[in-house]
Amino acid sequence: MSMSTAKLAIEGGQPAVRSPLPPMYPGGLRIGQEEEEAVLEVIRSKRLFRYYGPTPGPSKVAQLEQEFAACMGAPYSVAVTSGSASLICALVGLGIGPGDEVIVPAYTWIASASAVLAAGGAPILAECDESLTIDPSDIERRITPRTKAVIPVHMRGAPCDMDGVMAVARKHGLKVLEDTAQADGASYRGRRLGSIGDAGAFSFQFNKIITCGEGGMVITGDREVWKRVVMYHDVIGGARNGIPEGEILPGVNFRMTELQGAVMLAQLRKLDTLLADMRRNKALLKATLEDVAARKGIAFRRQNDPAGDAAICLIFYLPEAARANAVAEALQAEGVPAEVMHRPGQSDYHIYPYWTPIMQQRTWHPNGGPWRWHQGEVRYTPDMCPRTLDLLSRAIHIDISPDLSNENIEELAEGLNKVMSAEW
């Protein structure tokens, strides 16, 4: 960039980013007439519950389940109240329970690990690699006779190494639950994420790519898993779905409302446009940085399948944490919303040492469960996954909104080029 020699804002120069940037709510900011009309239709019908109400007609939640499953390439789907609910239902559906160990990455939202506890199991931590997703070879190192499943988490929109994960899982007879909360619609080798393992869990909380405020979905290709999820997420889901009385197991209530279903149907129909816009914006921005990154030895986050990335963010590594902090500070002065992904001591529930209730094995009940239901010894220490912490402490993260204007992209590129070209 021609402006790369301009004086840095942190040294008193003019900040590169002058136009306001859109906040990072991809689907949330695109809520419009379609969502409004869908919600009004439900309100006017006074049919807020999927199974009955004063007006007959097709259920929005049932329609969402069908369209979502078709979009993701999975035969079965169950809509639920949140991403956490989708993880818990999927774990129960896969047969995970007390005494079982489930391997989760050291970098994920705490909910991936909490869901294992809610199902009665114990989360076991594994390292992430340069893709900031679970390292398949480290999964293998964490396996014990009690390990029943692994949760690869497609963090920050990018696919895990699913060939590696599936190979280890199949070799050791483990179930695979893909946590796709942050990567709706993204793919790996042409298959949508969530449809590759034994089950996929999605979140529609407001930060996610598509959203109805709170909500979630389980998908699976296995009819037996679907039956268990149906029974667990709805206390009378078994009877409603024709499961014979003698097979029905006790369930709870994680059912989605028709209002959530209506908003999500409209959002789902916007998913591919959102992905196309984020991918375009990321490609434009990244292209302006290739030269300077190569010159300065800056590596971008490794992508297990670049074409499948949802492109919600751009991440690159500096050689060491102190330099990452200095570069992020200089970028912020330019108005670039850059963050170092791990600053030691700064609490963040995405990084395992800060999962305090789990790290300290706190329990809801005096009998100490689920920790005491476990046959083996589970121990957590703040330094047990040093590679993940090192990578995150050197990683700089920038959100890529689908609503960035060309002017936004030019200014971000200018700020990034200025700072990356400087001496640091």
Ligand SMILES: Cc1ncc(COP(=O)(O)O)c(C=O)c1O
């Ligand atoms: C990776 C990951 N897993 C699970 C969840 C849980 O989803 P929810 O907040 O909808 O319960 C989230 C998001 O919050 C997430 O980012």
